[in-house]
Amino acid sequence: MAASAAPDPQAHVPSATEKHAPDQTARSRPTDTHGRPSIVWLRDDLRLADNPALRAAVDEGNPIVVLFVLDDSPLVARPRGGASRWWLHHSLTALAERIEERGARLILRRGDAAEEVQRLADEVDAGGVFWNRRYAEGERSQDGAVKKALRAAGRVAESFQGTLMYEPWTIARDDGQPYGVYSAFWRACAKAGTPREPVAEPQSLDGLEKRLHSDELASWELLPTKPDWATGLAEEWTPGERGAHERLRDFVGDRISRYSGQRDRPGAEASSRLSPHLRFGELSPFQVRTAVLDSREGAAENRSKFQAELGWREFNYSLLFHNPNLDSQNMRRNFDGFPWHPASSEVLERWQQGRTGIPLVDAGMRQLWTSGWMHNRVRMVVASFLIKNLLIDWREGEQWFWDTLVDADPANNAANWQWVAGSGVDSAPFFRVFNPVLQSQKFDPQGDYIRAWVPELADVPAKEIHEPRASGGLDLSEVGDYPEPMVDLKATRAEALDAFAEIKSH
Numbered sequence: 001m002a003a004s005a006a007p008d009p010q011a012h013v014p015s016a017t018e019k020h021a022p023d024q025t026a027r028s029r030p031t032d033t034h035g036r037p038s039i040v041w042l043r044d045d046l047r048l049a050d051n052p053a054l055r056a057a058v059d060e061g062n063p064i065v066v067l068f069v070l071d072d073s074p075l076v077a078r079p080r081g082g083a084s085r086w087w088l089h090h091s092l093t094a095l096a097e098r099i100e101e102r103g104a105r106l107i108l109r110r111g112d113a114a115e116e117v118q119r120l121a122d123e124v125d126a127g128g129v130f131w132n133r134r135y136a137e138g139e140r141s142q143d144g145a146v147k148k149a150l151r152a153a154g155r156v157a158e159s160f161q162g163t164l165m166y167e168p169w170t171i172a173r174d175d176g177q178p179y180g181v182y183s184a185f186w187r188a189c190a191k192a193g194t195p196r197e198p199v200a201e202p203q204s205l206d207g208l209e210k211r212l213h214s215d216e217l218a219s220w221e222l223l224p225t226k227p228d229w230a231t232g233l234a235e236e237w238t239p240g241e242r243g244a245h246e247r248l249r250d251f252v253g254d255r256i257s258r259y260s261g262q263r264d265r266p267g268a269e270a271s272s273r274l275s276p277h278l279r280f281g282e283l284s285p286f287q288v289r290t291a292v293l294d295s296r297e298g299a300a301e302n303r304s305k306f307q308a309e310l311g312w313r314e315f316n317y318s319l320l321f322h323n324p325n326l327d328s329q330n331m332r333r334n335f336d337g338f339p340w341h342p343a344s345s346e347v348l349e350r351w352q353q354g355r356t357g358i359p360l361v362d363a364g365m366r367q368l369w370t371s372g373w374m375h376n377r378v379r380m381v382v383a384s385f386l387i388k389n390l391l392i393d394w395r396e397g398e399q400w401f402w403d404t405l406v407d408a409d410p411a412n413n414a415a416n417w418q419w420v421a422g423s424g425v426d427s428a429p430f431f432r433v434f435n436p437v438l439q440s441q442k443f444d445p446q447g448d449y450i451r452a453w454v455p456e457l458a459d460v461p462a463k464e465i466h467e468p469r470a471s472g473g474l475d476l477s478e479v480g481d482y483p484e485p486m487v488d489l490k491a492t493r494a495e496a497l498d499a500f501a502e503i504k505s506h
């Protein structure tokens with residue numbers, strides 16, 4: 001396994017404060033904070049419930065200012081893709097309304113977040129600033145710098161655990177190295193202890209009287225205009241905490257009973273669709289876990305399978321923590337010499353637009369484009385097709401997902417692409433090449449999912465729908481202008497295996 005070397009302790013190990021649970025954080029009070037406002041700096045945690053930073057700020061008993069900064073610097077975090085920007089706009093709108101209902105105001109600022117936080121702290125003479133931790137390298141380094149500067153200015157600066165149930169530095173092998181295998185990682189998490197219960201939502205917020213400047217959200221131009229490609233996203237999703245809780249209720253009250261048995265079936269609607277809500281922190285994994293464990297629907301098997309999926313999220317964040325370039329660098333370095341085909345725009349566009357001639361792949365890519373989401377099984381199939389049948393570098397696919405998924409996530413997207421490519425740790429081996437036709441017959445046997453997304457095939461019977469142009473009983477006029485498969489699956493599979501054999505020995 002080619003997991004990257006041990007992390008540089010300076011870069012990766014959080015400060016003593018960050019290492020400990022929130023209630024143990026250094027409470028050195030440099031000055032009296034009485035009556036001085038507390039700033040809550042929100043980032044990937046756009047919620048009021050189970051928000052430990054907000055809770056701690058409210059418990060200070062001082063007026064509350066809630067801040068979100070749009071920081072576009074790629075040195076801090078990867079710039080958001082189009083679908084994520086759409087989501088962010090609506091999530092902030094929903095959040096602002098909730099904060100106002102509770103008695104305070106969401107302040108929006110744009111720029112270098114480190115400077116904006118300090119500027120606002122100076123403006124209101126804040127007693128303290130509170131936030132939930134982030135885990136990518138640029139984010140941690142920004143947070144560390146902000147903490148230092150705030151403390152140097154005599155303010156309280158505290159960070160909390162709100163986004164992961166197991167923070168990466170708390171789960172390590174006996175020799176101190178990070179886990180490279182998911183199953184061992186998840187067992188170690190179970191041993192490390194039970195995640196806490198969600199923190200209560202403050203019923204009221206004592207907002208600051210002073211009028212502060214807040215940007216107009218519209219001026220950030222997060223929404224697409226020409227063309228407005230987001231109508232399908234709006235039909236499918238309700239960004240914000242309320243929409244998130246509705247999805248959660250729907251899942252634990254119904255879908256969960258089918259989870260273990262049918263989660264792999266894209267037509268079955270058996271998974272939770274909570275991924276974008278988790279990505280933006282409209283729900284925390286603590287809340288989701290508790291709701292799932294409390295659910296009376298279905299067998300224990302469903303609950304444990306679901307928790308294991310949340311475990312993949314935790315594992316991927318641990319990978320990101322220890323491998324800051326997860327989205328750009330092969331974890332297995334022998335993949336650096338892989339003879340990828342040049343990604344011609346014509347080939348890439350056929351894949352992106354769902355015109356490959358492989359119905360399951362096309363259904364998935366059209367679902368993604370229209371709704372901003374794709375079923376997990378189909379994500380694996382379309383990724384495998386791009387990498388192992390079109391022989392296109394996984395980073396091209398990762399970038400397209402990054403731009404089009406509403407749940408585009410710095411850890412989950414990159415780690416899963418590397419998993420499918422075989423270039424990651426604990427990955428599917430490269431030589432295991434999905435046959436998209438067999439996958440389609442197995443997981444969408446009646447073709448319901450394909451029919452929902454590929455209208456050209458709406459009238460094709462189940463027997464032929466997985467491979468409509470194969471020689472056989474189907475009258476080809478029934479498939480209209482649905483394209484021929486763009487590649488021969490067998491020949492391209494063989495080519496991929498030869499290419500893999502070339503790099504294996506390096």
Ligand SMILES: Cc1cc2nc3c(=O)[nH]c(=O)nc-3n(C[C@H](O)[C@H](O)[C@H](O)COP(=O)(O)OP(=O)(O)OC[C@H]3O[C@@H](n4cnc5c(N)ncnc54)[C@H](O)[C@@H]3O)c2cc1C
Pocket residue numbers: 263271272273274275276278279309310312313316374375376377379380383401405407408409410412413414416417420
């Ligand atoms: C190529 C590829 C790219 C992906 N990109 C992303 C991404 O950008 N963002 C993202 O959140 N997920 C990504 N996934 C993982 C997975 O497909 C989605 O999390 C899942 O489909 C979301 O649907 P759900 O909420 O109904 O999942 P459920 O099955 O209901 O799972 C519950 C939650 O567990 C987590 N989860 C489930 N499966 C995985 C997984 N394989 N890896 C990590 N976390 C998981 C998600 O937070 C999810 O919401 C990707 C998978 C592949 C194969």
